[in-house]
């Protein structure tokens with residue numbers, strides 16, 4: 132490409148009759164060959180860089196995703212999902228674009244600049260110097276505009292993220308919007324964001340106008356200047372007409388190339404920032420909770436917590452667990468109860484080794500959990516969370532999640548144990564039905580999650596309020612199935628209980644408060660004692676004030692102190708004065724009183 136202006140001017144002068152016609156045709160042939168080879172090489176270069184771009188971006192994203200997913204759970208507690216996805220998306224793109232495009236174009240144009248400048252200096256040193264001055268001014272304007280554009284672009288991207296956030300929130304809460312009839316309000320909120328976006332765009336457009344106006348004229352003025360100076364020199368016989376033509380063509384060539392280098396500069400700077408952020412994530416070590424270690428030959432299901440303390444990194448002064456010592460025995464059911472925020476879920480997280488204790492030990496058949504192979508240990512436990520999350524895959528795939536060799540029969544058997552088989556079969560494609568956002572109710576999700584835990588035939592089963600969304604009948608069926616499975620397989624079960632019926636049947640009950648074990652024992656022991664447990668039971672029996680402002684995890688259990696009295700087992704619309712009063716006591720009389728006083732509700736409150 133660098134030689135094209137040279138041959139072009141030579142060709143023009145050959146055609147103007149200054150040289151023999153043969154030389155015109157041979158110059159023309161050279162120009163054709165140069166143009167064709169330029170096209171072919173440019174195409175090949177573009178193709179190679181596109182391939183490089185695709186490969187690099189895929190590899191970088193895969194590596195980054197791998198290193199992110201291997202981070203400690205505590206990292207995800209504080210990280211924002213939007214930030215992580217933008218690291219994977221736009222930051223990776225910026226890094227790769229820089230390598231495969233910005234650097235490529237900048238390198239090519241720099242070479243052209245240097246080549247062109249050498250040629251210009253060879254033609255006329257004075258003219259080259261004058262052009263250099265003008266080109267420097269051009270660079271100054273271009274770099275300034277580049278800096279402004281970068282700032283404006285960043286502001287635009289941030290605002291765009293806010294705008295998207297508004298839309299995303301409204302789509303997610305579409306039911307709430309409809310219920311409260313706030314469609315117009317939300318449209319107004321979205322439009323407000325769009326107006327700010329427009330203001331930024333207008334500023335960008337104005338800057339672009341100034342840039343084009345100044346650099347556009349400077350660009351051509353430089354050529355005019357070269358022509359004026361060169362023309363004077365030609366008139367004085369210092370340069371030939373052909374040299375002058377070549378010179379003007381090269382001035383244009385060099386300036387276009389140097390402006391292009393300025394354009395790439397912004398991209399390179401942006402990519403350096405993005406690559407630093409990406410490298411921070413790539414360099415982070417994987418979580419120790421994924422380490423390989425000892426695979427125990429047998430695991431009885433015995434897990435012991437010895438003086439365990441845990442402090443969340445985000446709350447260094449407020450330990451969530453303080454000196455917990457409990458033991459889960461094989462074939463036994465241990466129930467954990469306590470007020471909301473007392474540390475039950477944190478304790479469950481320690482058992483799964485999502486976090487390591489800041490003090491104390493978790494022992495698996497006497498071996499410190501930190502020495503045990505993480506993958507092996509996780510294959511031995513089944514956990515159902517408070518809010519089970521399912522993947523947008525088939526129900527069967529969700530149940531078999533994380534297992535390699537699992538048969539359809541095993542999946543169906545697990546679903547049956549979790550009392551989920553009937554509703555799964557009633558779905559359009561049975562076990563092959565794809566899970567979508569609104570397809571399943573809370574209780575149905577819980578039962579699928581339960582099946583997912585049971586199909587692994589775990590030695591340790593942890594249920595964190597896992598049946599809270601089930602109706603009484605389903606829960607009883609699940610409880611019975613679990614009981615049989617537990618007793619026959621000798622697995623240990625830890626349950627954070629939602630209903631008293633479950634707690635009462637536990638072999639051992641641990642009552643937690645403020646991250647500590649406040650009391651423990653069997654239901655009978657604890658009721659006889661004068662601790663929190665018995666007070667809660669007595670309070671429920673006495674004033675019926677179960678619905679305390681601070682929710683008790685056992686609240687509904689205490690509501691249903693007598694299993695037959697559980698509200699879900701009552702006939703809700705029974706027209707019976709006595710039943711009404713009983714229901715009021717169970718559901719909280721204060722609510723009825725408030726309604727009667729403030730809203731004038733009389734009689735039934737349902």
Ligand SMILES: Nc1ncnc2c1ncn2[C@@H]1O[C@H](COP(=O)(O)OP(=O)(O)OP(=O)(O)O)[C@@H](O)[C@H]1O
Pocket residue numbers: 208443445446451469470471472473474475476477478684
């Ligand atoms: N990821 C976290 N980062 C910081 N603090 C946390 C985190 N998770 C829980 N906590 C805090 O740790 C304490 C114990 O919380 P935890 O969720 O274990 O209680 P819980 O007994 O399971 O409550 P609930 O019955 O409402 O689920 C609370 O004070 C809570 O605010």
